[in-house]
Amino acid sequence: MPDLSFTVEGAKTVRFAASPQLALELRVANAPAGESIQAVVLRCQVQIDAPNRHYSDEEQAGLRDLFGAPERWGQTLRTVLWTQSTVTIPAFTDHVTVDVALPCGYDFNLATTKLFHALREGEIPLTLLFSGTVFYAGADDTLQVAQIPWSKETHYRLPVRVWKDTMDLYYPNSLFVPLRKDVFERLYGHKVRLGLPTWEQTVERLLERAGETR
Numbered sequence: 001m002p003d004l005s006f007t008v009e010g011a012k013t014v015r016f017a018a019s020p021q022l023a024l025e026l027r028v029a030n031a032p033a034g035e036s037i038q039a040v041v042l043r044c045q046v047q048i049d050a051p052n053r054h055y056s057d058e059e060q061a062g063l064r065d066l067f068g069a070p071e072r073w074g075q076t077l078r079t080v081l082w083t084q085s086t087v088t089i090p091a092f093t094d095h096v097t098v099d100v101a102l103p104c105g106y107d108f109n110l111a112t113t114k115l116f117h118a119l120r121e122g123e124i125p126l127t128l129l130f131s132g133t134v135f136y137a138g139a140d141d142t143l144q145v146a147q148i149p150w151s152k153e154t155h156y157r158l159p160v161r162v163w164k165d166t167m168d169l170y171y172p173n174s175l176f177v178p179l180r181k182d183v184f185e186r187l188y189g190h191k192v193r194l195g196l197p198t199w200e201q202t203v204e205r206l207l208e209r210a211g212e213t214r
Contacts, residue, residue, distance in 0.1 A: 001146055002134045003031045004040070008126075008156035009097065013166040020104040020170040022162055024128075026087075029095040036137040040089035042148070043132045044100055048080040048115060049125040049155075062118030066111055080111045082126070100128075104166050106176045116163045123157035130154075 007027045014021040026044075030037055055063065060070045067076045082102060089098050107113055116124070130152040138144040179187070191202040 001144075002035060002037060002136050004130075004134065004148060004152065005029050005031070006128065006130055006152060006154040008128065008154060011156075011158055011162045013162065013169055014099075014101060015169065017101075020166055021101045022104055022166045023099040023101050024126075024156065024158075025097055026100050026128075027095060027097050028089060028092075030092075033094055036091070036093055037089075038091050038135040038137060038143065040087075040135070040148075041133045042087045042089055042098075042130060043084065044087065045084045045129040046082040046100070046102060047127045047129070048082050048112065049127055050080055050115065051077045052125045053122070056120065059118050059120055063115065066114045066118070079127075080115060082112050086132075104163060104170075106167065106171060108177060116160070119160045119163075121160055123159055124163075126156045126158050128154050128156065 005028075007029070008024050009027050010025045012023055012025065014023050024046075028040070028042075050067075055070075064070075067073055067078075085100055085102070087098055087100055089096060104116075105113060106117075108117075129150075130148055131150055132148045134146045134148060136144050136146065187202065190206070191199070194202070194205065196202045196205065
């Protein structure tokens with residue numbers, strides 16, 4: 001019976017995808033050696049282990065919207081679910097490497113966006129939890145089916161730079177803030193009334209009126 005193990009060997013930006021993505025390069029190995037795996041339908045839950053990292057003063061300030069004041073982090077700093085992904089793995093013997101795609105974006109309603117945007121450098125610890133179904137050839141070459149135990153997991157420290165490079169590729173020097181339609185209409189009306197040519201100048205004018213400085 002197959003006994004799969006999982007190791008993340010690296011991370012990379014997925015280029016030319018319909019939406020921003022990065023991919024973890026996942027090595028899947030099987031024991032016993034030489035057993036023929038016909039296919040695997042792998043389910044993977046990716047969690048960000050936010051408590052297992054040191055944060056600079058600047059990063060702590062950027063994370064107040066997500067976790068509150070740093071003095072309360074003993075109660076509020078928690079693991080964040082990034083995504084749940086399903087990967088279909090083709091036939092292999094011994095081991096194979098596949099990509100696990102992870103969505104990225106600038107939706108600041110999402111905890112993952114707030115977290116990654118606040119980070120400046122270093123790594124972010126991830127835990128990958130696995131389940132799914134393995135199809136393999138039995139002793140008489142008949143097709144057999146086995147379940148991947150829920151206990152299967154692996155850990156990886158994702159370089160923050162990979163996330164930032166991904167976002168820079170898809171949104172060079174840009175950020176997006178979703179607004180309700182009525183709020184957008186008010187902002188647009190303000191822009192037109194003042195004759196401001198760009199959205200940046202419109203927001204900067206509002207910040208100046210509110211007394212905000214860089």
